[in-house]
Amino acid sequence: MGGRGRRHRHTRRGPLSRLGEALTDVYLDLAPVVLSAPGPHALDAARALLRAHADADVPDGRVISHLGLDPLSAAARAGERPDVADAARFAAEHAARHPRLGLFVADGTLVHDAGGSEAQEIGSAVAAGTAYLRALADAGIEPADAARRIEFRLAANADQFSVIAKLRAVRAMWNQVLEACGVPADQRGMSLHATTSDAMLTRRDPHVNMLRATVACFAAGVGGADAVTVAPFDSAVGLPDDFARRIARNTQSLLIEESHLAQVIDPAGGSFYVEALTRDLYGAGWAFFQETERTGGIGAAIEHGELRAAVDRVWERRRHDLARRTAPLTGVSEFPDPHEKPLVREPDPARRRPVPGGFPARRYAQDYEALRDRSDAHTAATGHRPGAFLVTLGPVAAHTARASFATNLLAAGGSRPTTRGRSTTRRPPRGPSRSPAAGSR
Amino acid sequence: MDVPESGAAGTAAPNLAEGFPAATRERWRALVAGVLRKSGVAEERLADTPESVLATHGYDGFDIAPSTPPTRPPPTPAIPGWPPSRAATGPAEEWPEAGTSVPGTPTPTPPCCAAASKTTS
Known part of the structure; x- marks a missing residue:
């Protein structure tokens, strides 16, 4: 999505x-392929992709695909020591022959998926x-x-304005970096690929994920992403x-x-x-970027655990807000069925399966869903769902807010609460049937 | 399109604020505090900046103000549609090339206006 209307296909x-x-x-030569091959086979996958282009008789000058190399995230997820130099040498070899080939992915979703904040996400990217x-x-x-061949990957969640501002802010940051590198102003743009957030997806009431993904996709398009990947609504399930x-x-x-989002550039610009x-x-x-650079760059921050510690601090606060429902999750912590x-x-x-010692993949709903799974297991074992009896006193108007x-x-x-209000609420003989106290859905 | 910006019409534009006392931030804050007081907000939180009661706290160490005054500049001067607000890989084919896009140089005709004038003329 975005101005160039590029789309991505999952294979x-x-x-x-x-x-x-x-x-x-x-x-x-028309539809670029972006590789996602984290781990030890990244270079083999890149060779295979280039071979596929050669087999399809695509001239070297017209190869516009992206190798998707990201040794930093791969090492962070595997809990290993990152080594960028090998991949960079490999990339430089192929860059000379393929002037339009994309090489590296600078991935902010590593931090986002571990529960980090927006500033940590763009700072680490x-x-x-x-x-x-x-x-x-160095290669x-x-x-x-080099800047032209680095693609940025950021997560778009359902917080519309935060996504728009995040995508605008990260472009300005990259502009600042490239200016310091002496790159001319008209070449300081950023190739920005947004993916809908994995952390926001829920396993319970998964159809709400379609709404989340739509808001996320909209915000990414309005924020100026050059490409958007939308995750299917059941991708957290399997x-x-x-x-x-x-x-x-x-x-x-x-x-x-139909909404023509790709026709308008930066429509949110100018809003106070x-x-x-x-x-x-x-x-x-x-500030987060500078702090990371001060500790020796992102590679050192991953290796020595500073990045993980910073992300974990935010995750603990986020988890607290989720547990108290001040950060509500529709269909999970609010209006669960x-x-x-x-x-x-x-x-x-x-x-990807999280590796002990590596960067975790966290979802905002995971604690609630563990409780729901436990309840399901109990129900399957005993035939009874854990419940509670709500004693509702007085007419519906008096108790409905607290009961809901x-x-x-x-x-x-x-838990499945049961309500009996019969002793205190009189049902009119032939009137419209009154809904029970729990009128949340 | 030749539409004058608001206020550019000069003397012909009516002054809608005429006859009202001048709006000051202090007066606005007093009104905000009055509304919040009715909602039971503690008096000490309404003393200096009552609007901060309505601020949203994020995880990044800054608050999102409930109302944003027009005095805050953007982080870097960017012309919408040109780097850094857009990729340097260039505008889409139907848009004019970003030749004079350096901030500080005369503003190029934004692509949307160029396209609009083509269709209306």
């Missing part, structure tokens, strides 16, 4: 030798971009050329089915083709609110 994971087969009939810029410079690529994948594709198709939020995020993100049948999907082989609150609260933890 299923398979052996590297079959990458070319998976890309049969794709016009590789710019720090990663800077690390790759340095590594490519003999000019900063302006391998997405055809319906979920179609909805995910249509979400962006509708926003591009958005400009102020952009400025504040820029300040906080830049105690009668819900959980969605069942095959396990997704492409989903208590019902929601208990259901969020997997």
Whole structure:
């Protein structure tokens, strides 16, 4: 999405030798492929992608795909020591022959998915971009050329204005970095790829994820993302089915083709609110970037655990707010459906499993969902769902607010409250039937 | 499009504030405090900046103000549509090239206006 209307397609994971087969009939010189191959096989995957281009007779000068190299995030997730130099040497070898080939991904979703804040996300992404810029410079690529080949990956969640401001702020930060590197002003833009947040997805009431993804996709488009990936609504549960994948594709198709989001540049610019939020995020993100650089750059911050510690501090505060429901989650901590049948999907082989000692993947709903799972297990074992009896006194008008609150609260933890108001509320003989106290849905 | 900006019409524009006392920040704050007092906000929080009661606290060490005055400048001067507010990979094909996009140089015609004038003329 965004001005260039570029879209991304998810392909299923398979052996590297079959990458070319998976890309049969794709016009590789028109439709760029962005690799996502974290871990030890990243360079093999990059070779396989280039081989697929060669097999499809794409001239070297017209290869516009992206190798998606990201040794920093891969090492952080695996809990290993990052090494950027090897990948940079490899990238530099291929960069010379392919002038338009993308090389590195500076990924802010590493921090976002671990529960970090917006400023930490953009600060660490710019720090990663800077690390790759340095590594490519050491491998003999000019900063302006290197900057063009680094793609930034940020998460878009359902907080519309925060996403818009975040995307605007990170561009200004990168502009600042490239200015310091002596890159001319007209080459200081940022290639920005937003993906809908994995952390915001819920397993319970998963259809709400469609609404979350739509807001996120909208905000990413308005914020000026060059590409947007929308995750299917059931992707936190397991391998997405055809319906979920179609909805995910249509979400962006509708926003591009019918809402024409890609036709307008920076529509939020000039709003006092958005400009102020952009400025504040820029300040906080830049401070985080400087702090990271002071400790020796993002590689050292990952290796010595400073990045993880900073993210964990925010996650603890976030978790506290989630648990107290001051940060509500629709369908999970607010308006949960105690009668819900959980969605069942095959396990997704492409989903990264968190490694002990590595960067965690956290979802905002995970604590509530653990309680709901426990309640389901108890129900399956005993035949009875844990419950509570709400004694509602007086007419509905007198107790409904408190009863709804208590019902929601208990259901969020997997209890199914029962209410009896018969002794005190008289039902009119033939009037419209009164809804029970729990009128949340 | 030749639409005069608001206020640019000069003497012909009516002064809507005529006859009202001058609006000051202190007066506005007194009104804000009055409303919040009715909601039961403690008096000591209403003393200096009552609007801060309505601020949103994020995880990044700054608060989001409930009302933003027009005095805050953006972090870097950016012309919408040109770097750094957009990728330097260039505007889409149908938009004019970003040749004179350096902030500080004469403002290029924004692509949207250029396109609009083409269709209306």
